[in-house]
Amino acid sequence: MTLHLFNTLSGQLDELVPADGAELRMYVCGPTVYDYGHIGNFRTFLEVDVLRRFLKLMGMRLRHVMNITDVDDKIIRNAAAAGIPIGEYTPKFVDAFFEDLESLRVERPEAIARATEHIDKMVELIQKLAAAGAAYQVEDGSWYFRLAAFPEYGKLSKKDLSGMEDGARVDVDEYEKDSARDFALWKAAKPGETAWETAIGRGRPGWHIECSAMAMEYLGESFDLHAGGEDLMFPHHENEIAQSESVTHKPLARHWMHVRFLLVDGKKMSKSEGNFYTLRDLLLKGYKASAIRMALISVPYRHQLNFTFDGLTEATNAIDRLRTFHQRLSQTSFGPGESDAIQVAAHKARAEYFDAMANDLNTAEARAPIFDLLRTANTAIDKGQFLAGDRDAVLKVLADFDAVFDVIADRDAEPTKRALAWAEQAGRQADVAPELLARVALSDDDIENLVAERTQAKKLRNFARADQIRNELLDKGVVIEDSKDGVRWKRK
Numbered sequence: 001m002t003l004h005l006f007n008t009l010s011g012q013l014d015e016l017v018p019a020d021g022a023e024l025r026m027y028v029c030g031p032t033v034y035d036y037g038h039i040g041n042f043r044t045f046l047e048v049d050v051l052r053r054f055l056k057l058m059g060m061r062l063r064h065v066m067n068i069t070d071v072d073d074k075i076i077r078n079a080a081a082a083g084i085p086i087g088e089y090t091p092k093f094v095d096a097f098f099e100d101l102e103s104l105r106v107e108r109p110e111a112i113a114r115a116t117e118h119i120d121k122m123v124e125l126i127q128k129l130a131a132a133g134a135a136y137q138v139e140d141g142s143w144y145f146r147l148a149a150f151p152e153y154g155k156l157s158k159k160d161l162s163g164m165e166d167g168a169r170v171d172v173d174e175y176e177k178d179s180a181r182d183f184a185l186w187k188a189a190k191p192g193e194t195a196w197e198t199a200i201g202r203g204r205p206g207w208h209i210e211c212s213a214m215a216m217e218y219l220g221e222s223f224d225l226h227a228g229g230e231d232l233m234f235p236h237h238e239n240e241i242a243q244s245e246s247v248t249h250k251p252l253a254r255h256w257m258h259v260r261f262l263l264v265d266g267k268k269m270s271k272s273e274g275n276f277y278t279l280r281d282l283l284l285k286g287y288k289a290s291a292i293r294m295a296l297i298s299v300p301y302r303h304q305l306n307f308t309f310d311g312l313t314e315a316t317n318a319i320d321r322l323r324t325f326h327q328r329l330s331q332t333s334f335g336p337g338e339s340d341a342i343q344v345a346a347h348k349a350r351a352e353y354f355d356a357m358a359n360d361l362n363t364a365e366a367r368a369p370i371f372d373l374l375r376t377a378n379t380a381i382d383k384g385q386f387l388a389g390d391r392d393a394v395l396k397v398l399a400d401f402d403a404v405f406d407v408i409a410d411r412d413a414e415p416t417k418r419a420l421a422w423a424e425q426a427g428r429q430a431d432v433a434p435e436l437l438a439r440v441a442l443s444d445d446d447i448e449n450l451v452a453e454r455t456q457a458k459k460l461r462n463f464a465r466a467d468q469i470r471n472e473l474l475d476k477g478v479v480i481e482d483s484k485d486g487v488r489w490k491r492k
């Protein structure tokens with residue numbers, strides 16, 4: 001089985017296979033660390049995580065590189081406002097980014113490359129571009145890419161470039177250049193700004209050059225897959241292609257994946273629109289990290305996703321069903337043997353799951369057979385028709401599902417705890433939902449004690465007290481279930 005993934009460059013579904021037959025080499029544009037990421041940013045990294053995990057599930061080896069943009073206009077502006085050098089400004093947001101990825105259970109790429117640690121590679125590349133006639137220096141010392149030197153410009157986004165003059169950058173008019181669309185490779189130092197003393201002058205890199213330079217350093221001149229959010233297709237990725245291919249004359253990447261936006265009320269979630277939520281905002285409202293993950297990945301990456309709180313509630317309920325079912329499978333004792341009906345159902349669910357994922361990572365269609373299986377199995381268990389051998393077959397399907405979705409094991413306590421600690425330190429206690437405070441105030445031991453007290457109360461036929469305990473726990477997000485195998489409880 002191979003993954004058929006939409007390729008922006010070819011405009012069709014192409015098989016994603018490593019060119020060297022061994023290891024898939026991929027580059028993903030990472031965050032600009034000037035602030036906390038919002039969940040729109042994280043949707044892109046989550047969808048790449050879905051890709052990663054599915055490839056690994058199919059047995060593929062990966063070399064995935066992600067950059068961190070730790071120098072750019074916004075970082076320079078914010079650091080200056082805070083009165084500190086950029087090297088002191090960005091670490092907090094780099095740490096926050098990785099903490100948030102961990103909360104969302106996004107796997108770490110094999111390599112992480114920071115822009116400020118690769119200035120020499122960028123300078124070398126600009127020198128090569130200059131030697132090839134594709135870069136030139138203007139009066140103030142800045143360097144520009146000469147678009148006229150790259151006739152293929154626009155091949156990724158398929159834009160009609162005749163109308164592009166309007167999109168010229170602000171600083172473009174300040175210089176005399178060959179073409180209005182030429183873009184900055186290197187920006188000459190301005191007073192008070194961070195700058196590097198280099199062979200091409202004193203200054204700092206333009207935004208695009210870092211990805212070309214670092215991709216070449218970590219993955220070679222040509223690699224399998226390049227990914228990022230849909231806004232990066234133009235001009236960022238187009239510029240990366242121009243910078244790299246003008247020097248190597250090889251395709252930068254064979255396959256290009258673009259994740260569609262997370263929207264709020266039909267508009268892109270973004271800092272500048274002010275319509276964004278950070279992961280921390282949602283955790284403090286009492287939503288679980290697993291539900292946020294599930295909501296953001298359940299709509300396939302090629303569909304825009306409209307963010308709603310109902311979506312988070314739906315994801316919470318879906319995870320709840322999966323966890324309850326998993327617990328039921330693990331804790332119930334079944335008779336020996338296997339039943340044909342469940343074996344067939346499990347087999348079918350697994351095949352449908354893999355087919356949907358292999359078809360352009362259709363997570364929505366991949367979810368459906370898992371929940372069908374859950375219903376079928378629950379009915380069989382209720383009727384006593386579910387046998388011990390069926391448990392293994394169904395657990396295997398859940399394991400394959402969770403290898404990508406990763407929501408069944410309850411690891412939600414840690415992210416919430418971290419968010420609460422952060423709220424305290426960042427002075428955001430006012431944003432913590434009261435239900436969340438009540439929920440975390442209760443330890444597992446507290447719950448066990450109350451459950452034991454309730455059992456005792458029932459024995460003594462003190463049903464009023466028993467009900468009171470049940471309701472008190474329910475208020476704090478703990479559900480009690482009485483079954484023939486005893487009393488079970490779980491946090492909602």
Ligand code: AMP
Nearest residue numbers: 031032040041044228229261262268269
């Ligand atoms: P940035 O930190 O702004 O460079 O963005 C990091 C990643 O998030 C890039 O791949 C962007 O394309 C992506 N991104 C930004 N906004 C959204 C959004 N609303 N939905 C999905 N991805 C986004």
Ligand code: ZN
Nearest residue numbers: 029211236240
């Ligand atoms: Zn990039």
